[in-house]
Amino acid sequence: MFIPNTPEDRKEMLAKIGVSSVTELLAQIPQDLLYPVLDLPKALTEPELAAHVRALAAKNKPLKNFIGAGMYEHFIPxxxxxxxxxxxxxxxxxxxxxxxxxxxxxxxxxxxxxxxxxxxxxxxxxxxxxxxxxxxxxxxxxxxxxxxxxxxxxxxxxxxxxxxxxxxxxxxxxxxxxxxxxxxxxxxxxxxxxxxxxxxxxxxxxxxxxxxxxxxxxxxxxxxxxxxxxxxxxxxxxxxxxxxxxxxxxxxxxxxxxxxxxxxxxxxxxxxxxxxxxxxxxxxxxxxxxxxxxxxxxxxxxxxxxxxxxxxxxxxxxxxxxxxxxxxxxxxxxxxYLTLLGPRGLAEAAELNLERAHTLAALAGEVPGFKVKFTAPYFNEFVLECPAPAKTVIKKLEKKGIGAGYALGADFKGMENCLLVCATETKTEEDLKAYADALRGI
Missing domain, CATH: 3.40.640.10 (Type I PLP-dependent aspartate aminotransferase-like (Major domain))
Known part of the structure; x- marks a missing residue:
């Protein structure tokens, strides 16, 4: 928690407990356990800070997200x-x-x-x-x-x-x-x-x-x-x-x-x-x-x-x-969210998730070397078996602005070449085709 004590406040409290500085107060703690002193630049004004944060945010590379695995991108009214x-x-x-x-x-x-x-x-x-x-x-x-x-x-x-x-x-x-x-x-x-x-x-x-x-x-x-x-x-x-x-x-x-x-x-x-x-x-x-x-x-x-x-x-x-x-x-x-959509709207949203995932699975499964691993019915995500390690596929698609999915190898032995791919109602037909085209370009 940040407590905005002024230098005068700190000086008064240190004097009250009989030490001259925070360093003296913490002298009994080994130096390698202490957090290093931060050499921070001069404080910015609010407009300057806002501009600085915007510049940092501009460095982010947006990805078209096909990652699910428990957290899902949906349209929120x-x-x-x-x-x-x-x-x-x-x-x-x-x-x-x-x-x-x-x-x-x-x-x-x-x-x-x-x-x-x-x-x-x-x-x-x-x-x-x-x-x-x-x-x-x-x-x-x-x-x-x-x-x-x-x-x-x-x-x-x-x-x-x-x-x-x-x-x-x-x-x-x-x-x-x-x-x-x-x-x-x-x-x-x-x-x-x-x-x-x-x-x-x-x-x-x-x-x-x-x-x-x-x-x-x-x-x-x-x-x-x-x-x-x-x-x-x-x-x-x-x-x-x-x-x-x-x-x-x-x-x-x-x-x-x-x-x-x-x-x-x-x-x-x-x-x-x-x-x-x-x-x-x-x-x-x-x-x-x-x-x-x-x-x-x-x-x-x-x-x-x-x-x-x-x-x-x-x-x-x-x-x-x-x-x-x-x-x-x-x-x-x-x-x-549920009140706005109602039973009919929720059913339509779920149907869109079904449709998008199955369309993407069909497109991805047509790419040479790739295939849908399991035959059971599925909802909005599926396992795509790749001709190369899933982590390699992820890195290559990142360069094309696509979040390819979740690599399963770390959690499931023998599935190092498998991607968990998700497509929700937020993905358009163009997005789905772009994903399959990106697989072809690997």
Whole structure:
């Protein structure tokens, strides 16, 4: 935190504690651990600083972005930012004082209502930090529900989600995380899944679309999981639910999502928006805020924080989670975005994502040496197998002003020549053709 103390302020404080300088104050700390003295140039005026920053920004090389891998570039209506940047929304924080936070509570209530409708689940919390932490919280809830210790996950779960899940469970006694393999088409091998499920399995984590963009046979997976007496925790792309089957429809017990595609910019990878929902039976296992409707002493509608006995400010170390904040502004963006689009608009946006990705896959697959790796249906991204290392393809397309995709080799052994390519509604037919032409020019 920057504290704007004047030289006189610092001199007075140093004299009070009996040292002559900051250097003397820190003398007991080894020199190699101290931050070096910065030789900064003379301070600029505001116009000079603005001009300097603009000059630095002009050096950035814009890329036509075909990178997805969990954060997606979508068109955001101007009304989203215009409304969510109003002062009463932009400065609001976690609403512990419900009577003084009716506006914030109402926006959270609307967010929860939208998420329940979108995912077709019974209960939703106020937002979590991102999709990965929401999934980790869902798995912890499953462990509490049935007391089993084995967590089974898809091999095609987002690699970052895997790492966060490992972090959340590393100090849970006896908890073991195991992966279920994929078939040749890029989706789960259901025979292998059935063999791995047992009476020790607490839950199975199902991503659909999975990290490769492929759509899983969710109904069949759900049946296998529940036959084993385990719980199903699904993670989905919320925009895709404009056209795809919802977690509620295929029987998920907990369903989470990264809400960034709903009216939130990529912003160099954050902040995200964690969506977490559950069946009614598991509502008390949900961490974070739940807002409900009540009446005040005059009989007027009012909003309240409900089921607070789950939370750490009441139950302390026995709480379901120590989460104490929420991504309220990002959640508001999602509410405004969904309200502006409505069910029909969301379906149209999802259809455009489907169409753009399939058009690009067809064009790229026609380029000699390149082919779409998996045969399973996919949403707005797919795996492109290249005749050279994916990192090489990325570097060559960068020179043409194109962000080619996400190199899979670092996260998946044997996929060094594979690119995860994404095309959303922001890409035109010309953009898609330019991508394929750039591949031909390698």
């Amino acid at each position: 101007a009304a989203v930012g215009a409304l969510s940047s109003r002062g009463e929304f932009l400065t609001a924080y976690t609403p512990y004082q419900a009577e003084a936070s009716q506006g914030t509570l109402q926006t959270i209530y609307e967010f929860q209502s939208c998420m329940c409708a979108l995912l077709e689940m019974d209960a939703a919390t106020a937002s979590h930090y991102d999709g990965a932490t929401a999934l980790a919280e869902a798995v912890l809830a499953c462990l509490r529900v049935n007391g089993r210790k084995e967590v089974l996950i898809s091999a095609a779960l987002h690699p970052h989600y895997k790492e966060v899940l490992k972090t959340y469970t590393r100090h849970q006694p006896g908890v073991k995380i195991t992966e279920s393999p994929l078939g040749a088409d890029g989706t789960l091998d259901l025979t292998a899944l059935k063999e791995k499920l047992s009476d020790k399995t607490s839950c199975f984590v199902l991503p659909t679309p999975n990290f490769f963009g492929c759509l899983e046979r969710a109904d069949e997976v759900s049946a296998l999981v529940h036959q084993a007496g385990a719980l199903l925790a699904a993670t989905v792309n919320p925009l895709a639910l404009g056209v795809l089957q919802t977690p509620g429809a295929f029987g998920a017990d907990f369903a989470v999502a990264e809400g960034q595609p709903l009216g939130n910019a990529v912003n160099f990878g954050g902040p995200g928006l964690g969506i977490m929902t559950a069946k009614k039976a598991y509502m008390r296992q949900l961490p974070g805020r739940i807002v409900g409707i009540a009446k005040d002493k005059n009989g007027k509608r009012s909003f309240v924080l409900t089921l607070q006995a789950r939370e750490q400010h009441i139950r302390r170390e026995k709480a379901s989670s120590n989460i104490c904040s929420n991504e309220a502004l990002c959640a508001l963006n999602a509410v405004i």
